[in-house]
Amino acid sequence: MTTVSAPVVEPMGLHSLKVVSNASESPDTSTIVLDSPGITFHAGQFMMLYAFGVGEAPISVSGNPHSPGTLVHTIRRVGPVTDALCGLRPGDSLGVRGPYGDSWPAGEQGDDLLIVAGGLGMAPLRPAVFEAMANRSRYRNVSLIYGARTPADLLFKDDLVGWMSTSSIDVAVTVDRATSDWWGHVGLVTNEFSRVDFRPESTTALVCGPEVMMRVVARSLRDLGVPASSTWLSLERNMKCAIGFCGHCQFGSDFLCKDGPVLSYDRLAWRLGVDEL
């Protein structure tokens, strides 16, 4: 099983794109839609977004790979660049490079597809859900497990409601903190493994979230019998050039911008336990 990369015609080429809309997802997270004629991407890839005069940040594409003409990015405010990006208004311009990196693998025909997202990790996995729904006959069963801190922190609530209303995908949503009016589950995402249908030996698992959470999820899946080579994680480091030259995103023997960000757990397992790597 392999990942694929969409070719970047001009690796350092900067497009100036206009913001179509900016909507708040949660108290600290916004989704911006960009008018991007001619730019295509695969689920799991990222772009370098440049807030003019402030700086550049790597941001995963969170939109539908089958909706050409727009790029969607979901951004959490963590510093000056993401503050500036979240503050963009319709009609404003920003610079965009990419797409970069590998995509989520499709998995084998007839496999079960298990998507496990934690927090903002739902953003790079949302395109994978769209991709799976567009190719639903490829899989026996498709499941999404999504964990967040509180119900207010859940992203893409309209999508979740829509996916829950179809029989094409099993959706389990869980949070860490809630009151008894919360309709979903409370607990760690691994608690939800028993509530969705997948055959461990024939499952492709796509996982994105905080690294400690991904490690716990990957180990739990391994213990259930999912091969480490079939569990895929999306990692992020301090990406600068995005084309494997500068070395800022080096993670052991990989440059995550070029060799990742999506890598299989069998390649990553030992490195995820190394302090300060």
Added chain:
Amino acid sequence: MSFSELRNQSAVLAALEDEHLEFLSSIVEEVEIAQDSVVFDEDDSAEAFYIIASGRVGLEVPVPTGTPMLLETLGNGDLVGLSWASEPYRWKWRAKALSPTRVYRFDAEKVRARCAADTSLGAQLYLSIAKAAMMRLQTARVRLLDLYPGAPG
């Protein structure tokens, strides 16, 4: 879901041998619990344990100044109640049905007595309970890390 079908859904029951299940099936009681009904309350005597056949149960902490905090939710096949298994046999949390729920209820005193008399059942059942408790401890520890604000994007 019948009691025999529940065996496939419940990790606790799946670990037991047929003769032990036979004993449990001889004392089991099927109970319907209305939504928002309390299954057991904190500090009450732990007189039974439950396995969920359908529905959802929340473990919660009452908050005098506001709405109760949900610690964890449990669903189909999950074991509800651990405190019946060790002294002082008192519940530490409140369990409440979050939806119309059907459970299988097992009398704790009868199970404890049988486990004392039949060490094979005792070992299997307590190992199974320990596994469930260990998983809950591990996930509780991970949740203590409060991971999600640091998620990548």
